[in-house]
Amino acid sequence: xxxxxxxxxxxxxxxxxxxxxxxxxxxxxxxxxxxxxxxxxxxxxxxxxxxxxxxxxxxxxxxxxxxxxxxxxxxxxxxxxxxxxxxxxxxxxxxxxxxxxxxxxxxxxxxxxxxxxxxxxxxxxxxxxxxxxxxxxxxxxxxxxxxxxxxxxxxxxxxxxxxxxxxxxxxxxxxxxxxxxxxxxxxxxxxxxxxxxxxxxxxxxxxxxxxxxxxxxxxxxxxxxxxxxxxxxxxxxxxxxxxxxxxxxxxxxxxxxxxxxxxxx
Amino acid sequence: xxxxxxxxxxxxxxxxxxxxxxxxxxxxxxxxxxxxxxxxxxxxxxxxxxxxxxxxxxxxxxxxxxxxxxxxxxxxxxxxxxxxxxxxxxxxxxxxxxxxxxxxxxxxxxxxxxxxxxxxxxxxxxxxxxxxxxxxxxxxxxxxxxxxxxxxxxxxxxxxxxxxxxxxxxxxxxxxxxxxxxxxxxxxxxxxxxxxxxxxxxxxxxxxxxxxxxxxxxxxxxxxxxxxxxxxxxxxxxxxxxxxxxxxxxxxxxxxxxxxxxxxxxxxxxxxxxxxxxxxxxxxxxxxxxxxxxxxxxxxxxxxxxxxxxxxxxxxxxxxxxxxxxxxxxxxxxxxxxxxxxxxxxxxxxxxxxxxxxxxxxxxxxxxxxxxxxxxxxxxxxxxxxxxxxxxxxxxxxxxxxxxxxxxxxxxxxxxxxxxxxxxxxxxxxxxxxxxxxxxxxxxxxxxxxxxxxxxxxxxxxxxxxxxxxxxxxxxxxxxxxxxxxxxxxxxxxxxxxxxxxxxxxxxxxxxxxxxxxxxxxxxxxxxxxxxxxxxxxxxxxxxxxxxxxxxxxxxxxxxxxxxxxxxxxxxxxxxxxxxxxxxxxxxxxxxxxxxxxxxxxxxxx
Numbered sequence: 001x002x003x004x005x006x007x008x009x010x011x012x013x014x015x016x017x018x019x020x021x022x023x024x025x026x027x028x029x030x031x032x033x034x035x036x037x038x039x040x041x042x043x044x045x046x047x048x049x050x051x052x053x054x055x056x057x058x059x060x061x062x063x064x065x066x067x068x069x070x071x072x073x074x075x076x077x078x079x080x081x082x083x084x085x086x087x088x089x090x091x092x093x094x095x096x097x098x099x100x101x102x103x104x105x106x107x108x109x110x111x112x113x114x115x116x117x118x119x120x121x122x123x124x125x126x127x128x129x130x131x132x133x134x135x136x137x138x139x140x141x142x143x144x145x146x147x148x149x150x151x152x153x154x155x156x157x158x159x160x161x162x163x164x165x166x167x168x169x170x171x172x173x174x175x176x177x178x179x180x181x182x183x184x185x186x187x188x189x190x191x192x193x194x195x196x197x198x199x200x201x202x203x204x205x206x207x208x209x210x211x212x213x214x215x216x217x218x219x220x221x222x223x224x225x226x227x228x229x230x231x232x233x234x235x236x237x238x239x240x241x242x243x244x245x246x247x248x249x250x251x252x253x254x255x256x257x258x259x260x261x262x263x264x265x
Numbered sequence: 266x267x268x269x270x271x272x273x274x275x276x277x278x279x280x281x282x283x284x285x286x287x288x289x290x291x292x293x294x295x296x297x298x299x300x301x302x303x304x305x306x307x308x309x310x311x312x313x314x315x316x317x318x319x320x321x322x323x324x325x326x327x328x329x330x331x332x333x334x335x336x337x338x339x340x341x342x343x344x345x346x347x348x349x350x351x352x353x354x355x356x357x358x359x360x361x362x363x364x365x366x367x368x369x370x371x372x373x374x375x376x377x378x379x380x381x382x383x384x385x386x387x388x389x390x391x392x393x394x395x396x397x398x399x400x401x402x403x404x405x406x407x408x409x410x411x412x413x414x415x416x417x418x419x420x421x422x423x424x425x426x427x428x429x430x431x432x433x434x435x436x437x438x439x440x441x442x443x444x445x446x447x448x449x450x451x452x453x454x455x456x457x458x459x460x461x462x463x464x465x466x467x468x469x470x471x472x473x474x475x476x477x478x479x480x481x482x483x484x485x486x487x488x489x490x491x492x493x494x495x496x497x498x499x500x501x502x503x504x505x506x507x508x509x510x511x512x513x514x515x516x517x518x519x520x521x522x523x524x525x526x527x528x529x530x531x532x533x534x535x536x537x538x539x540x541x542x543x544x545x546x547x548x549x550x551x552x553x554x555x556x557x558x559x560x561x562x563x564x565x566x567x568x569x570x571x572x573x574x575x576x577x578x579x580x581x582x583x584x585x586x587x588x589x590x591x592x593x594x595x596x597x598x599x600x601x602x603x604x605x606x607x608x609x610x611x612x613x614x615x616x617x618x619x620x621x622x623x624x625x626x627x628x629x630x631x632x633x634x635x636x637x638x639x640x641x642x643x644x645x646x647x648x649x650x651x652x653x654x655x656x657x658x659x660x661x662x663x664x665x666x667x668x669x670x671x672x673x674x675x676x677x678x679x680x681x682x683x684x685x686x687x688x689x690x691x692x693x694x695x696x697x698x699x700x701x702x703x704x705x706x707x708x709x710x711x712x713x714x715x716x717x718x719x720x721x722x723x724x725x726x727x728x729x730x731x732x733x734x735x736x737x738x739x740x741x742x743x744x745x746x747x748x749x750x751x752x753x754x755x756x757x758x759x760x761x762x763x764x765x766x767x768x769x770x771x772x773x774x775x776x777x778x779x780x781x782x783x784x785x786x787x788x789x790x791x792x793x794x795x796x797x798x799x800x801x802x803x804x805x806x807x808x809x810x811x812x813x814x815x816x817x818x819x820x821x822x823x824x825x826x827x828x829x830x831x832x833x834x835x836x837x838x839x840x841x842x843x844x845x846x847x848x849x850x851x852x853x854x855x856x857x858x859x860x861x862x863x864x865x866x867x868x869x870x871x
Contacts, residue, residue: 004268006540013541014488014502021489021554046500048493048529048543129338133323136337139365152324155335157361157578157659159368159397160650162592166657182340236342241297253307254325 001192008181009042009189014161015140015177016046016124020053022165023122023173027083029111029265030055032063032071033212034197036126038186039178041195043124044078054118056083058110060103062214070198085114100217100248101255108263112148115172122173125265130182131211131242132249134257139163140179146170148263174265183210183242184235191228202226211243219245269340269347272470273367275394276376277384278355281407283318283333285376285445286350289466291317292452295341317446321352334359336366348470355386360625361578364393364662372438372473373402374466375426379412379442382422383429388611392627395433396574396664398644402430403469404440409449409458414442416460432614439469481505481538484565484647485514485558486594496545498529499552501595503542504647507535510544515561516552517639522561523548555596557639557648565639565648566668570603572631575622575663579655583622583630589660591632593651599635600653604747606630618746629666631747640665693773699730699869701770703763703795704861707782707841708804709833710819711811713850713857714779717804720858722777725865730775735766737780750830756787763791770798775869783832785839800868802861803844808833810851 001009020026028043028051030036043051057071075082087110093102115123129136139155141163156164167173178186190197200209200220207220208231221240225231243249249256256264274282287304290296300320307328308316319328321337333354340349353366355376367373373394377387394402404426412418423440430437441450442461449455452467464472483505491498508525515522523546528536530543546552559565577583583602591600606629607616622628641649642665653661694700704721706714718734725732737758741748745761748754759782769776782788792799811833812820823831830836841847846864848857 002267006537007268010502010539010541017488017500017541045530046541048491048498130340133321133337136339137323137335153326153334155362155365157365157662159364159662160647160652162652162659162662164654164657164659180338184342239296239298241300244298253303253310257323257325 005189005192008185012042012177013046016043019122019175025120026053026122027118027120028055028124030057032067034190034201035178035186037197038190038195039126054081054083056085056114058085058087058107060087060106060214062216064200064215066200067198085110098251100251103214103217104248104259104264120172121167122175124175126178127176127265128178128181132256134260138176140176141165142174143168144171144174150261187228187232211246213246217247221245269349271349271370272372272374273351273353273370274374275353275390276355277386280376280378281445282355282376283321283352285405286352287317287320288445288448288451290341292448332356335362357386357625367397370399371475373399375402375404377406377422377426379406379409379418383425391430391433391435392611393576395435396576401436401438403438405443405466407443407445409442410444414458439464441466481645482563483560486647487552487554487556488595489554490552498543498545500543503536503540506538509535513561514558515564516556516558517565518567518637519556521550523550557594565641567637567639568668569634569637571640571665572667573663574629574666575661577622577626577661579660580624590654591651593638594648596638598638600632602630603633604631606746640668642668694871697731697773699871701773702775702798702869703766703770704777705801706779706804707788708806709808709811709838710781711815712804712806714804717857718777718779720854721861724858724862725775732775732777733769734777735762759787759791763794767795770795781832783838800845801841803841803847804850805847806850
């Protein structure tokens with residue numbers, strides 16, 4: 001592995017261990033996508049092969065069949081303490097929202113219920129700065145209020161690996177160990193480590209998924225990349241943004257900011 | 266692919282940081298498809314011309330108020346290099362976000378509005394960069410169109426910016442006239458400033474040579490200890506290295522030593538600088554999270570008191586006796602502010618005495634820890650920098666300036682060994698044309714020590730030699746500002762001054778100390794710090810002459826108020842029995858200075 005990936009991995013493992021040392025009870029969200037699967041890989045490394053906390057999927061029931069199959073395989077192979085966290089039904093959320101907004105609202109609500117049920121004070125997530133401009137401004141240890149909202153106008157300072165690790169009363173911390181990774185970093189790392197990933201990321205019939213979400217709100221992008229090397233080659237040249245296929249980002253200028261301020265990942 | 270070059274864009278509010286980054290990406294062809302039209306749409310909706318800064322200012326509130334609130338980071342790739350560009354907010358209210366953004370940068374780009382020139386936050390940010398360990402800055406003198414592309418105005422700002430940076434120990438890697446909004450000298454060369462033929466901003470980033478970090482001392486701040494089977498596995502991130510099974514390690518502050526048994530995380534024969542590691546020890550020992558592993562022959566200092574430079578974010582003022590939690594490395598201890606040495610005046614870059622450190626202040630303080638901690642003074646070490654917390658919230662941070670006083674070190678850290686230099690005193694003397702040493706001028710208050718010292722300094726300087734006066738009164742306004750005139754404090758005053766003088770001497774300078782230093786025992790200890798280079802010079806002046814020279818009215822004051830401990834009135838002055846030189850300071854000053862000057866030439870000539 002090159003020096004850059006080594007440094008990223010070391011930083012991520014530090015953050016994971018710091019979260020576990022300072023915040024209990026702790027859990028992790030696993031979306032089954034490439035990022036959170038790479039994160040899960042590093043969680044196992046951090047704790048020398050085992051995972052000392054549960055891993056949850058916010059399940060809308062709308063994932064692709066390949067995603068569910070990949071999930072079942074990994075749960076078995078890695079012996080995960082897995083929680084399937086069902087999201088409330090589509091008709092229970094604000095019907096005036098556009099379709100993608102509704103799916104996001106379901107997940108936001110599902111997360112809220114999961115946290116309440118499990119009592120987690122901290123939850124690890126695989127978001128990255130380069131995915132989206134409001135994620136770019138987030139913190140590694142990012143506090144959320146009791147209702148899950150994000151006060152992005154007054155975030156705590158973080159420097160030199162010093163973080164605010166106390167959750168507010170009733171609130172929780174989102175821990176983002178991959179914030180400093182780019183899409184290319186994740187693929188290079190996945191390749192270098194031989195981390196399994198869902199086959200939907202590879203091209204079939206001229207398209208592939210660059211970002212993996214629910215069936216009804218995620219579109220594949222034109223691509224002929226059928227291996228990680230070809231993905232990396234494609235990413236080196238493309239000018240299409242990673243989340244271009246995510247309709248929820250584009251329903252209005254501030255669509256994603258509103259989702260995130262309200263508690264979305 | 267090598268690691269990205271981390272660059273932070275700083276400067277006063279509205280001088281064009283976000284716009285410059287966006288323009289850099291746009292002209293380098295790094296905008297994703299559709300991004301430009303999104304920005305055009307967002308600008309049109311707000312009734313403003315195309316606002317490139319919206320690329321970075323993603324929050325609605327930032328766009329609506331046209332201000333960057335929080336730091337952000339964007340990447341862009343060129344065939345030769347990957348860049349991670351951090352946009353830091355310039356508003357004084359968001360200093361903590363600026364620090365968050367700048368803390369991981371290797372290089373800074375400092376934006377200065379060509380009309381406004383160097384402003385308050387320009388200086389403030391520059392001071393913080395230095396504290397954060399950034400050494401180089403590219404200066405962009407922006408909005409050149411607002412000053413009609415004046416070469417003269419550019420030269421003026423370039424001069425003041427370079428000087429300002431140098432004062433803060435920063436190097437101006439390049440100074441570039443730009444119009445970020447239009448792209449002049451960002452990626453493409455400006456047609457509107459033909460007088461400028463230096464680098465563009467892109468050139469400056471491209472050619473920046475990441476300064477090679479010097480070899481780091483091996484440090485392993487223990488983050489946690491996991492039980493696996495019957496073993497206790499120590500985990501943490503390694504600084505320096507390599508670390509191998511069989512290596513001896515000392516754990517500070519407890520001081521126990523042990524041998525690395527094996528790695529538990531896939532590291533095979535060795536772990537390298539920066540790696541996250543997990544290993545067990547041969548010995549069955551209880552190592553606590555927060556301790557620091559190090560080679561026994563190069564262990565960190567262990568102390569419960571140290572001097573630090575800090576930045577402070579909290580609206581709650583920091584005062585003497587404020588109690589805080591400090592995280593340093595992976596340790597967490599309670600600390601108390603024992604003294605505030607001074608608060609930085611950002612405009613003049615001078616530290617002035619102060620009772621309290623206010624929001625966004627930069628200060629020098631002495632911190633007293635509830636238990637001893639392991640620290641390094643070396644600025645790049647992970648245990649030389651810390652964060653301060655109140656009630657779990659980060660309210661400041663800083664770096665260790667000087668380790669404990671030797672008094673504490675003697676008591677606390679038997680394992681400390683001084684670093685040796687690669688440049689020795691002979692090499693320094695060869696270059697300087699003279700040796701370094703300490704001229705210790707002792708005598709009654711108002712005997713003429715400071716006057717002689719200053720004249721002598723000037724004479725030696727004119728002669729081409731490096732000399733510097735360490736004046737007792739001056740030192741008491743700074744490094745010794747926390748000391749009074751009790752016997753103990755006087756002894757400490759002499760001790761610190763002697764230590765400092767010895768460092769000057771070791772650095773090749775002639776340190777001229779002007780200090781009453783009434784106790785013969787204290788002076789003897791001062792000599793012991795650097796016995797071969799120490800010269801005790803007795804400035805002999807009868808007391809009635811001293812009183813006549815006493816323009817500050819010290820003697821009269823001492824008599825009137827009956828202050829105890831005033832040397833020459835209510836406290837004894839122990840005359841040197843066998844000084845290296847005695848000066849009769851009733852003679853004219855020229856004669857006195859000439860005598861010492863001749864003495865110095867004879868003994869310090871290389």
